[in-house]
Amino acid sequence: MPQIAQLTADNWYLASQLFWLLVVFAGIYLVIGRGMLPKIEATVDARDRKVADDLAAAKAAHAAADGLEESYRQQSDASRVAAQKAVAEAKDKAAKDAEKRLAKVDAELGDKLAAAEADVAAARKSAMAEIESVAAEAAGDLVAKLSGVKIGAADAKAAVKAVLHG
């Protein structure tokens, strides 16, 4: 068994084996273990970090979008409330205005009615007065024609007034 035989005292290839093993393994350790491995690990670490960062950024963007949507909703709610309030105010004001105008028109109409009624009353009064004077005249004429007695206008008037007013 050559593997065991080389461990016995004077064997030519044990020293060669050990020498080349140490040379090759040291080379692998220095070039690959110390030289290449850290670079590959750094690449992997950088990738892991980048993935984590990107995920965090995506999460932050998502949160920001949520916040934006929320604020937009609040804004639209607020503006809707304001619009409703404005509409209600306008309606209120319009109603009040209409009422005021109506009252004014009402008052004007009332005034006109009163004036008209006063006119009518005055007209009636003057008409009455005219009837009195016409009746007095007619009564004076009648008396003059029937009895030939001329009576004064004032007497006739008083007599007519007494008849008319009872």
Added chain:
Amino acid sequence: MAAESGKIDPMHQFEVTPLGGGFNLGGHDILFTNSALWMVIAAIALGLFMWGGMRRQLVPGRWQAAVEGFTGFISNMMMANIGSEGRKYTPYVFSLFMFILFCNLLGMLPLGVLGLHPFTVTSHIAITGVLALISFAIVLIVGFWRHGLHFFSLFVPHGTPLPMIPIIAPIEFVSFMVRPFSLGLRLFVAMTAGHVLLKVLSGFVINGFNAETLWLGSIVSVLSFILMIGISALELLVAGIQAYVFALLTSLYINDAVNLH
């Protein structure tokens, strides 16, 4: 090695042969051998594999994903077993894991078809033993460096009743000292046994077709060949598992040294 004389030596594949380039180092002749050649091949293959994963793209291609799969596998193992301090030891454990894995797998290559002799570096106890001793030395150095003489409390598990300490401590000590042997032996035995088994079965295949009663020998050969296919698949699995076990145990032992209890 094959059936020159009708006899197949399954141990021939483990023999080390010089390929030249010798020099003297401290009284020892250092020769470039087939063992050294396959170590260098493993190192170059590993270097090429890693180089393909160095493109450092944000979205990895297939090759880069494969390399990052290996590095991530080892760094996760170190993280899980040792914690954040395990990162310091990742280069060593990663080099160990990949070197053993590549040596195991390269030794499985069916290059015998081309007349070449693949050599499984990790089927030599001298190699696995040295790797295990390096791991053990790291454990000792880190342990004494970080904890000083307090490191000896490793031999007294938490909650041991006082009268039990004289019994427990020697047992723990022995189990601690056995670690480098079990670590190196496990890999060496798994590789050796698998390759011997494959070689014995391939001997059956060859000898079966050379047998005098050809119909009987053919049956043996075909059955052995089918068995070989299955065992080759199993050996590929073992190659990965043994590399993993070596790295895992090393990380657990380093954890003992770093975190004590």
